[in-house]
Amino acid sequence: MDFQYIQLEIAEQTATIWLNRPEVHNAFNPVLIEELQSCFDALNQNNQVRVVILAGRGKSFSAGADLNWMKAQGEAELAENEADALKLAQMLNALATLKQPTIARVHGAALGGGMGLASACDMCIASSEAKFATSEVRLGLAPSTISPYVIRAIGARQASRYFLTAERISAKHARDIGLVHEVTEPEQLDQKIQDIIDALLLGGAAAQTASKQLIAMVATEQVNAELLQSTAKHIAHLRQGAEAKDGLNAFLNKQSPSWVKTTSEQ
Structure with missing residues (x-):
């Protein structure tokens, strides 16, 4: 896939998406x-990719929205302005609902929408030099489209301060x-991410997708009879699947399941 402002690298079941506008952070x-x-949609259909990393070229992870673009949209007709904002909201949702585990690799500033990207990923691993902010109010704006993911990450109480x-x-x-999730020294950032990738590749892909869906299903629900029924159906469906049968048989026979690649296969 050819892109102007991102780079996609795929190796050893891992896709790394590099934001590539370093001159504007x-x-x-x-x-x-x-x-x-487009990249998220394609990866969501790719069964060979097990883990997705989101990273930034240059000094920053992402400084958020391009202010010239935001200014232009503020001067547009309301319908055009709303349609434009919806595209950003849909992109963040595509990231948040990817079937693969996602990791934000944050090495510098993650401001506004950049903090939204980091929050929309399942995991965030940061350099000790990283900085975050929901900086929108200083521009007369609010962190609207990123709010579901930031609040999910830090909770409403912390958002009440930092928003x-x-x-x-x-x-x-x-x-x-x-x-x-983890803070490392800059030179150790990639090794820490690799450690997490190694742990992820020991799990079943379908089970990890189902686990992501499970979190979304139960995170804001009260424990009641309906939720108990939903979680029972969830595990019952998984137990009948080929991946679970493979994994359970492998464990009982002290073998590796089929999805774990041996050294010779890598």
């Missing part, structure tokens, strides 16, 4: 949003409030 514009949407103050959040504090 990987800021969003309509082309970048469209390219990410309103737009304070910069250090990598360490981002870990403390739940946005970041």
Whole structure:
């Protein structure tokens, strides 16, 4: 696939998507949003890719929206403005609902929409030099399209502070409030991500997709009879699947399941 503002690399069952507008700190514009949407859609259909990494070229992960684009949309007709914003919202949802586990590799600034991308990924691994912020209020805006994912990551209480103050959040504090899973020194960032990829590849692909769906299904629900029934159906369906039968038989026979590649197969 040919892109103008992103680069896609696929190796050893892992796809790495590089945001590639380093001269503007990987800021969003309509082309970048469209390219990410197309890339996510293609990867969602690719059964050979087991893990998706989102990363940024240059000094920053992403500084969020291109301000010239945002200004132009503010001057457009309301219907055009809404349609444009919906494309960003749909792209973030495509990332959040990818069937593969997703990891944000954050090495520099992740501001506004950049923090939204990091939040929409299943996991966020950050360099100790990374900085985060929902900076929209300082531009007279609100973090509207990224809000479902940021609030899912840090909760409404923390959002009540950072959506309103737009304070910069250090990598360490981002870990403390739940946005970041691991903080490493810059030179150790890729090794930490590789460690997580290695752990992910030991799990079944269908089981991981089902686990992502399970989290979405139960995260905001009360424990009641309906939820108990839903979770029972969820595991019953998985137990009848070929992947579970393979995995359980392999474990009981002290073997590796078919999805785990041996050294000779890699």
